[in-house]
Amino acid sequence: MTQQHYYYGLGRRKTAVARIRLYPGTGTVVVNGKPFETVFPRSTHRMQIEQPLKVTENVGKFNVQAVVSGGGISGWAGAMSHGIARALLELQEGYRSTLRRHGLLTRDSRMKERKKPGLKRARKAKQYTKR
Numbered sequence: 001m002t003q004q005h006y007y008y009g010l011g012r013r014k015t016a017v018a019r020i021r022l023y024p025g026t027g028t029v030v031v032n033g034k035p036f037e038t039v040f041p042r043s044t045h046r047m048q049i050e051q052p053l054k055v056t057e058n059v060g061k062f063n064v065q066a067v068v069s070g071g072g073i074s075g076w077a078g079a080m081s082h083g084i085a086r087a088l089l090e091l092q093e094g095y096r097s098t099l100r101r102h103g104l105l106t107r108d109s110r111m112k113e114r115k116k117p118g119l120k121r122a123r124k125a126k127q128y129t130k131r
Helices: 043-055 073-091 093-101
Strands: 007-013 016-024 029-031 062-069
Touching (some): 016 073, 043 093, 062 073, 073 093
């Protein structure tokens, strides 16, 4: 098997981690060995994944191969978007201003809040009764 050159980017969102490889190609997106249409049935997730490519006008120029782990579908989509943006930055440094303008290089730091002792969930407490 011949070694094909690719651009690598690591993306994170919530607890999901996406390792992205961008190959020059026709624009196919493969997530964990499956086409991304089957993995992401919602169009909003698919648009979020393709946003870095649309912003930099690279739709149809690169094949995306992603290995995603942890979290759920929404986290996967955000992690892939972040990873694709970083891989595009490795391809050409000139994309930095465009990607930053659309907020694609910033890691979304919002995580699930931890459960506190004495509470039912992170903030839900037992109902207070006065009498």
